[in-house]
Amino acid sequence: MSYQPDEYKHVKYLWDDKVADKLDPVENLVYRSNKLGEDQRITNTGGGNTSAKLIEKDPLTGEQVEVLWVKGSGGDLRTSKKENFSSLYSGKLHALDKVYQNYPDKGYKSAGEDRMVGMFTHCNFCLNPRASSIDTPLHSMIAEKHVDHLHPNAVISVASCKDQEKLTQEIWGGKLAYVPWMRPGWEAAKVCEDTYEKNPDIWGILLGQHGHTNWASESKSCYETSLWVIETAARYIEQHDKGDATFGGQKYRSLSDSARDELLRAFLPVARGLISEKVKFIGTLQTDETTLRFVNSVDAQRLAELGTSCPDHFLRTKIKPLYVNFDPQQDNLETLISRFKEGLQQYRADYTAYYESCKRADSPAMRDPSPTVVLIPGVGMIAWGKNKSESRVTAEFYNCAIEVMRGAEAISEYTALPVQEAFDIEYWALEEAKLQRMPKEATLARNxxxxxxxxxxxxxxxxxxxxxxxxxxxxxxxxxxxxxxxxxxxxxxxxxxxxxxxxxxxxxxxxxxxxxxxxxxxxxxxxxxxxxxxxxxxxxxxxxxxxxxxxxxxxxxxxxxxxxxxxxxxxxxxxxxxxxxxxxxxxxxxxxxxxxxxxxxxxxxxxxxxxxxxxxxxxxxxxxxxxxxxxxxxxxxxxxxxxVQGSNMFPRDRVISSLAKYDIAFDESESTESLRSKLANFYAQRTLTKKPxxxxxxxxxxxxxxxxxxxxxxxxxxxxxxxxxxxxxx
CATH class of the missing domain: 3.40.50.720 (NAD(P)-binding Rossmann-like Domain)
Structure with missing residues (x-):
């Protein structure tokens, strides 16, 4: 039940023993993380985390202790370095379970969940300042040395199906157990721990609507298990792919490149102005074949309305995108603008209703109700964010959501996260705290x-x-x-x-x-x-x-x-x-x-x-x-x-001519900047401040x-x- 390195079709096998074998255990963990992050089919930007339980010398007692090294909050697997990993005493982490059990119930989620994250700092090894991820207890409670927690499109496709539990058994042949959706945290980690203990022969767990976690006793084996899980799911989806009938088949034809560009040149500034009602947004345009196949399809409007499944996705893309009712073969620019205005108004009303119906007594104030993803048949997708980086990642995440829906619809029927659960993620106190910790935007941010x-x-x-x-x-x-x-x-x-x-x-x-x-x-x-x-x-x-x-x-x-x-x-x-x-x-x-x-x-x-x-x-x-x-x-x-300094209006020959004209001593061997400095200082003496x-x-x-x-x-x-x-x- 494995593949040779050259047999992978849906992921890249990037492990190199010649590199990995020279690394110390922490560096090896970083290496594994980077290799997983290099392939966006394995996990999205900023998503997923990896860990290793390693024996370290306690700086206070000198004793050998087990330390959990795990990718910290806000890091990215592809670019993470050692400083992006938190390190915690395993023993202290396990001791926190008693603390968690003593917290009172809040009704919809244990009151202790969010407070537990604040307790992680008491477990830090060597005063490591890296903030721990919400998934830290998941890595801690799985009693294996190496653990990967990832969000691959192919796996989330299975996790988003209406019959996800049955498919888990069918696709991975009992090597993956199944745990239904739970918001990440201590309680979810406890359920995974129980599942692991009851099924000691499994290689991992499918987390409903979320992704998967797998493990191994060695780092390379853990990496290869991750690839096996993803490749197996992708091959199953490929076998059931619907080809031209994907998403119910094609409903609209794409505009020609020239017609689309002409339309977008006029439409994008209008859209930016309308969507920037409260604050300005920066856009990212996607007109690739995969995006167009989705937005042009029969099922695009239905699936868009359902919203995204994986919480990592909708934290960027919001509960759902704005699908514009536009026929590229019949409608014109004026119609597109009119339909966009109507859609935007309805979207904001729907979002406000979503907030009002789902909010808790302690929910943060409603955020900007404007969409961050706009879908236009025949044209493509426009993603919006506070800066280019954010809009690019938003586009990336909705591309992942499209692939998830494609896979789910190929093997079963796509289902989104329940609305209340989606709200509790979007307006999670921990997410709000992250937003509040962000530095104040610079003067020209969003410009x-x-x-x-x-x-x-x-x-x-x-x-x-x-x-x-x-x-x-x-x-x-x-x-x-x-x-x-x-x-x-x-x-x-x-x-x-x-x-x-x-x-x-x-x-x-x-x-x-x-x-x-x-x-x-x-x-x-x-x-x-x-x-x-x-x-x-x-x-x-x-x-x-x-x-x-x-x-x-x-x-x-x-x-x-x-x-x-x-x-x-x-x-x-x-x-x-x-x-x-x-x-x-x-x-x-x-x-x-x-x-x-x-x-x-x-x-x-x-x-x-x-x-x-x-x-x-x-x-x-x-x-x-x-x-x-x-x-x-x-x-x-x-x-x-x-x-004079650095100006193309003052090339070397003009500078020399001016120096000669004003009888300023210079040497032909001097650098151009040296000559410019002499001329600038001469001109400065003509001014009141006497400064160049x-x-x-x-x-x-x-x-x-x-x-x-x-x-x-x-x-x-x-x-x-x-x-x-x-x-x-x-």
Whole structure:
């Protein structure tokens, strides 16, 4: 009753003896966890836990004691390290059973369940600060050295069937026992302990509506047992797969890629605005074949209404998704928007009724009643979350739910968790405590900030500044490679998932890189389309892109310089604003725009006629746009003086030319940044503060203008020039 490593079809066999045998026991547990977590068919992000009971030396007594090492609360198997595991004295954990038995009954769940979690800290070995999982007692009470508790789609499919107990026996041939649904905790662990003691030959337990737990005396054997459980279930489902008749067969045909993209470009900002009634949400779009097979099916609406089964799923996806009644072959955008509005209103009413009918005397206040998953026939799925990471995981979890329903419907009939049980999980005091412990959201959390010119200089500094405040940053630049570099820098600091156009943009992370030519409307439109597909909409747009070209004696060449200067510095800002306006209007959410002009707009100089006059025009463009985009969007500008550091307007040859012009001593062998520093210090002496102007100075002003702290300020140009008195307004 096992498979050879090369026989697995539905999971990956990743164990490598050459690696595992070199590890100490705790490292081996981490290794097993990582290998299980690498395959999302085995367990979802943040789900499942693994453990090992190991002999350790007590730091106080010097005696050899048994210690339970178990993946802690909030960790992820794929990425967990040793510090993500809690360690507890096994003896002390077992002693807690007497404490649990002394807690009074609350009527719907032992009052001691939630309080027991707080008792785990009294069992910590070596003062390990990692918070213990709610599943800790399950790992403790199974009297085997190694235990895995997982949530694989194939196994949950069986656990979600109406005849799940009978199927458990049939599929695993008596090697898995069955325990009906119980909320995770001490009581559920006691039931599993009793089941194990009564059935000493079993390899594991199927937990109704939840997943499974299995064990072994050695780590590798435990890993292989986990794979055997999942592979066996997946093969059984495969044998009963309904093919084209899955989910009752196809009801709707998908739109073509081009038609779908056209529809979504217009719909997503509207949807984001409507769903962000209380707080803003970030979207993740799924249009893959598996998702479309479900949303296009006959049974999709029925199954969606039933809701998800596994508690790990609906903590993200809520009790059920919003299924939009839309016929992709007959209905149009206006119909989709209308049906979405109707569905959203009904969903919120249903959710409120669900809360009111299920709430307990001590239940937390009702959370936002908006859906986190939206299903649209012919189009796909849109998942929503407070940030990109959360919406991506929500999409992942509903993908798992789809696979669970597919498997359950193939072998039996899908059943969801009872509504009251679902509520008691969603509004569990422990879950609420987790939410309350989360740090306060940063100023720009939930915001999508498009930074045009993010490849270097001021734009790069702005991208880093707004990312620091929690923004999702679109790093756009004429040169894609420089935009990618900035996005990669942000991703390295704030999370994984850099995306670029054409490479799975909807699954990107906190920063994406896009190419754009702001003098070309089609290029700007394509940029914003990619932003919409990545996040669902926009909030703030900051344009730092600009060009400086010095005039000479050639009049014809000067004419070209004028055209380029006004094309980039003025018309470019106008094109970006006019395209962004359509998105802002669809969202109906407040936004902010910042253009970068220059103090040269107010200072007459020789040799920069085209640049200075274009920046003067840009100043007035700001005022015009402030009127045009009001009252929804504030438009302001920052006006730098000569920002030399890191600026593509000051390439090495221009810096050297300026140093020579002002008779500043330098050596040709010096680095470009050293030369720039000399020039910047020279310019600084012209100002009242006598300090060089840096990109970070401009970035601070840009952040301030979109932060909400100046929400009553619009149509203004803020000089960030160190106090250049020639630029004082007269």
């Amino acid at each position: 999508v900030v498009v930074v045009v010119g993010a490849g270097d200089g001021i734009g790069k500094a702005v991208a880093h500044r707004v990312a620091k405040e929690g923004a999702h940053v679109v790093c756009a630049d004429l040169k894609l490679e420089t935009a990618e570099k900035t996005a990669a820098e942000l991703t390295a600091v704030y999370g994984q998932g850099i995306g670029v156009a054409g490479s799975g943009i909807s699954s990107c992370g906190p920063a994406i890189a896009l190419q754009v030519d702001i003098t070309n409307r089609k290029s700007v439109q394509e940029m914003f389309t990619q932003v919409i597909f990545a996040y669902g909409g926009i909030d703030n747009v900051i344009v730092t892109a600009g060009v400086f070209l010095a005039e000479g004696a050639d009049a014809e060449q000067n004419d070209k310089i004028f055209d380029i200067s006004f094309g980039v510095n003025v018309k470019g800002g106008y094109i970006v604003a006019s395209e962004a306006q359509g998105i802002w209007n669809k969202q109906n959410l407040n936004g902010a725009m910042v253009l970068t002009t220059s103090v040269n707009a107010a200072v007459s100089k020789k040799g920069s006629l085209a640049y200075d006059t274009s920046k003067a025009a840009a100043n007035h463009l700001v005022r015009e746009l402030a009127v045009t985009l009001s009252p929804l969007v504030n438009v302001n500008a920052l006006a730098p003086a000569t920002v 102007i840096t990109p970070d100075d401009q970035a601070e002003a840009a952040y301030l203008l979109i932060s909400g702290q100046l929400s009553k300020t619009t149509g203004q140009v803020i000089s960030v020039d160190g106090g250049l008195h020639e630029a004082f307004l007269r």
